[in-house]
Amino acid sequence: MSAIVDLILGVVTSIGGFVEVGSIxxxxxxxxxxxxxxxxxxxxxxxxxxxxxxxSGRLAGVSKRSLAGAVRERFGIHFQVLPLAxxxxxxxxxxxxxxxxxxxxxxxxxxxxxxxxxxxxxxVIWIVLWTCGFGLIEYGIGLLGLITLSFVVSAWQLGPRxxxxxxxxxxxxxxHHALRYAFLAVSITGATVSPYLLNFYSSxxxxxxxxxxxxxxxTVTAYLGTxxxxxxxxxxxxxxxxxxxxxxxQVDSYDQAALMFVPVFGRWAVALFAVSLGIGCFGAAxxxxxNSGYVLAQVFGWPWGANRPRRSATQFSAAFTVVLLIALAxxxxxxxxxxxTMICVGLTVVIMPALVxxxxxxxxxxxxxxxxxNGPLRNGFLALLTIVGAxxxxxxxxxxxxxx
Amino acid sequence: xxxxxxxxxxxxxxxxxxxESLGATTRTIAEGWLSGALSETYxxxxxxxxxxxxxxxxxxxxxxxETLLDxxxxxxxxxxxxxxxxxxxxxxxxxxxxxxxxxxxxxxxxIAPDRR
Numbered sequence: 001m002s003a004i005v006d007l008i009l010g011v012v013t014s015i016g017g018f019v020e021v022g023s024i025x026x027x028x029x030x031x032x033x034x035x036x037x038x039x040x041x042x043x044x045x046x047x048x049x050x051x052x053x054x055x056s057g058r059l060a061g062v063s064k065r066s067l068a069g070a071v072r073e074r075f076g077i078h079f080q081v082l083p084l085a086x087x088x089x090x091x092x093x094x095x096x097x098x099x100x101x102x103x104x105x106x107x108x109x110x111x112x113x114x115x116x117x118x119x120x121x122x123x124v125i126w127i128v129l130w131t132c133g134f135g136l137i138e139y140g141i142g143l144l145g146l147i148t149l150s151f152v153v154s155a156w157q158l159g160p161r162x163x164x165x166x167x168x169x170x171x172x173x174x175x176h177h178a179l180r181y182a183f184l185a186v187s188i189t190g191a192t193v194s195p196y197l198l199n200f201y202s203s204x205x206x207x208x209x210x211x212x213x214x215x216x217x218x219t220v221t222a223y224l225g226t227x228x229x230x231x232x233x234x235x236x237x238x239x240x241x242x243x244x245x246x247x248x249x250q251v252d253s254y255d256q257a258a259l260m261f262v263p264v265f266g267r268w269a270v271a272l273f274a275v276s277l278g279i280g281c282f283g284a285a286x287x288x289x290x291n292s293g294y295v296l297a298q299v300f301g302w303p304w305g306a307n308r309p310r311r312s313a314t315q316f317s318a319a320f321t322v323v324l325l326i327a328l329a330x331x332x333x334x335x336x337x338x339x340x341t342m343i344c345v346g347l348t349v350v351i352m353p354a355l356v357x358x359x360x361x362x363x364x365x366x367x368x369x370x371x372x373x374n375g376p377l378r379n380g381f382l383a384l385l386t387i388v389g390a391x392x393x394x395x396x397x398x399x400x401x402x403x404x
Numbered sequence: 405x406x407x408x409x410x411x412x413x414x415x416x417x418x419x420x421x422x423x424e425s426l427g428a429t430t431r432t433i434a435e436g437w438l439s440g441a442l443s444e445t446y447x448x449x450x451x452x453x454x455x456x457x458x459x460x461x462x463x464x465x466x467x468x469x470e471t472l473l474d475x476x477x478x479x480x481x482x483x484x485x486x487x488x489x490x491x492x493x494x495x496x497x498x499x500x501x502x503x504x505x506x507x508x509x510x511x512x513x514x515i516a517p518d519r520r
Contacts, residue, residue, distance in 0.1 A: 111445040247432055248517035250425040252457055255450040259432055262441050270446045 006208070007217045013142025014225020015232060019151065020284035021101035022094070022191030023233045024277060025341045028251040028260065030184045031240030033177070036160070036168035041185040042237060043169055045192035046230030051381055052356075054222035055363050055374070056198040060205035061215050063368040067202040069298040070368055071358045077299065083354040084299055087195050088323070090351060091292050094194070094344045095327035098285035099125070100337025104254045105278030108270055115334050121282070122328040128286050129293075129320055134207040134306040137290065141283035148276045150261070151235030157264040158242040165238070183399040186392050190345035192233070195355045200291040203298070207307050215372065239264075253338060289327070293320030342400070349396045352389040356382060416476050419465050420515075423484050426458050427515035430491060434510045438503055447498050455491040458484055483514040 030038040056067050063070055072080055103117035128137065174181035210218060239260040244251065251257045254277060261269035290306060293316045297304035302315040310317045331337070360382040363374040374382070433450050436442035442450075462484045471477040490509050497505035 107449060108446060111449045247428045248421075248424050249428045249432060250422065252422075252425070253453050255433075255446075255453045256425075256429050258446070258450075259429070259436070262432075262436050266441045267443075269441060270443065 003214050003217050006214070007220055009139050009142075010217065010221035011225045011228065012146065013139050014221060015142075015146065015149070015228040017138075017142045017145050017283050017287070018226070018229025019145070019148040019232050019236065019276070020280045021098050021277075021337065021341050022194065022345050023188075024101075024236055024254075024257065024280065025251070025338055026184060026188045026191045026345060027233050027236035028240040028244075028257045030188060031237040031242075031260075032244035032249055032251050034174060034181060034184070035241045035245050036164055036238065037172060037174065038181070038184055038188060039165065039168035039234060039237060040171045041188040042192070042230060042233050045189045046226055046233070048189070048381075048385060049193050049197065049230075050223045050226035051378065052193065052198055052359070052385075053201050053226060054219055055359065055378065055382075056202040057205045057210070057218035057222055058215055058372055059362055059369055060202035061210040061218055062212055062370050062372050064206055065202075065368070066206055066294060066298050067199045067359070067362075068295045070202075070362055072299050072301075074362060074365065074368070075358055079358075080299060083351065083358075084295065086347075086351040086354065087199075087295065088292060090344060090347045091196050091288050091295075092323060092327050093330070093340060093347070094196070095285055095288040095292070095323065096330040096335070097337045097340040097344055098281045098288060099328060099331045100335070100340065101254070101281035102278050102285060103331070104337060105274040105281065108254065108258060108274040108277075114337075115332055118328055118332045121285075122324060125282070125285055125289060126321065126324055129289055129306075129324070130310055130317070132306070134204055137286060137306060138204060141279070141286060144279050145283050147272075148232050148280055149235075150265070150272050150276055151232050151239060153235075154261055154264045155235040155238035155242075158239060160238050160242060179399060179402045182395070183402075186349055186396050186399060187342060187345045189392065190348040190352075190396070191341075192230075193352065194348055195351065196288055196291045198355070198359075199295055199298075200287050203291070203294040203304075207305055212370075212372075236260075251338075253336075285327075289320045289324045292323035293317070296323075346396045346400045349389070350393045353386050353393055356386045356389055360386065412470065412474065415468070415471060416474065416480065419461060419471075419477075419480055422461050423458070423480060423487065423515045424517040426454055426461065427487055427513045428517055429454050430487070430494065431510055431513055434494060434506050437498060438506060444498055444501070448495060451491050451495045451498065455488060455495070458488050458491065462488070486512075486514045 027042060059070060060066055099118055099121055100114065102121055103114035106117045107114040243260040243263055249256055258270050258273040261273045265272050294304055296319040297316040303313045304316040305313060362368050366373060433442060433447055437447040465481055466472055472481060490512055493509050494506060497509060
């Protein structure tokens with residue numbers, strides 16, 4: 001019974017926690033500039049994420065170690081220094097972008113400049129991190145995040161032709177702006193397959209004390225939750241394609257993105273968009289800050305856990321506090337959150353191979369996953385992702401300059 | 405020479421599309437406000453944000469002097485300047501709740517997207 005409840009909560013929170021600043025930005029831009037044509041990229045990125053999340057949960061469920069902890073133990077600190085530093089830099093920048101996104105959501109509602117909201121938001125994020133256990137953070141934010149289903153409602157109400165949607169799930173070459181198209185395809189992948197999600201998920205699996213017998217819960221949650229979450233991202237793309245595309249509005253700001261809700265939600269449009277954006281970004285900011293604490297504590301061997309009293313895990317608490325402060329300082333300087341998001345998703349792609357390669361080794365090491373090692377299909381997927389990730393890492397910076 | 409021309413064409417096309425997008429954004433926001441779907445608070449800040457984006461794009465356009473020497477670039481620059489002025493006027497119109505002023509200024513938006 002408890003496993004069923006966990007499963008339902010897991011799937012529901014996966015839906016509510018899926019959409020954040022990266023997925024909204026990239027999907028909205030893709031829809032407004034290329035119609036449904038990049039829907040395949042959202043679907044493919046969702047599939048990649050589901051497989052990686054399932055593996056990180058399986059690793060944590062069997063070995064009782066998070067991804068960062070297992071990599072540290074298997075490969076040693078020297079191997080991990082560079083990927084760790086890269087992941088932390090991306091996490092800090094993404095945290096700044098998420099805080100900026102949440103602050104812009106409040107600006108859409110109040111008209112008061114977004115920088116004014118960064119520090120109050122930072123205080124709220126820190127209070128949540130300091131006072132709440134893992135379950136409350138994960139499920140509370142996930143349930144609130146169900147508001148993002150408004151993107152699906154919007155897309156549904158706008159009535160796209162299902163044949164067109166189905167056709168768009170097969171990759172096709174663009175008719176215009178090929179570099180921009182490629183950049184957005186890579187960015188959608190970077191926005192969806194965020195490295196922090198994998199360690200956050202595996203740390204959560206350890207915190208929630210998932211047993212080997214309950215691995216099926218992990219599998220169903222990973223695939224079903226991600227599938228539904230991907231549908232929300234597709235809702236953003238489809239709404240943007242139907243409303244903004246024909247008007248030739250390219251999304252360069254969240255104010256423009258909010259317009260995609262007007263035909264369906266009328267006078268509630270901006271409020272609904274702002275709340276969806278705000279909760280999505282706030283939830284991701286909390287998770288990112290918490291994950292930074294997880295990663296640093298797991299790598300340096302400090303006591304960690306959102307379910308522990310914070311005073312018994314002082315270094316872990318100090319780690320997420322410092323990371324949060326650095327990110328808030330960057331956000332308050334006034335960088336455009338949307339541009340920062342696009343830079344972050346590019347950087348995510350750059351570091352992806354370094355994070356996926358150790359995964360391939362760990363998921364085949366019986367010391368960690370016992371009899372639950374990867375089969376040929378999953379190994380093939382990881383190997384392919386490492387190769388494709390390396391290729392994307394090579395092209396993403398030129399693409400960002402030429403097509404970003 | 406041919407490559408330089410092609411690069412210049414591509415750059416101008418990119419600026420043109422960006423200004424068209426900002427013009428269309430201005431028109432859509434104004435129509436939303438006139439229909440009552442968009443609040444004064446949002447409309448005001450969205451116009452201000454659009455004005456900022458127009459100014460950024462104008463700066464980018466004028467960063468390459470050869471772009472302004474091209475007649476198409478010069479026209480684009482003038483249209484962008486007019487769009488900036490109109491946005492400033494629209495902000496004033498919305499603050500004064502002047503619907504007829506908004507209608508008049510929206511009709512003057514100089515950059516309309518090509519029917520592709």
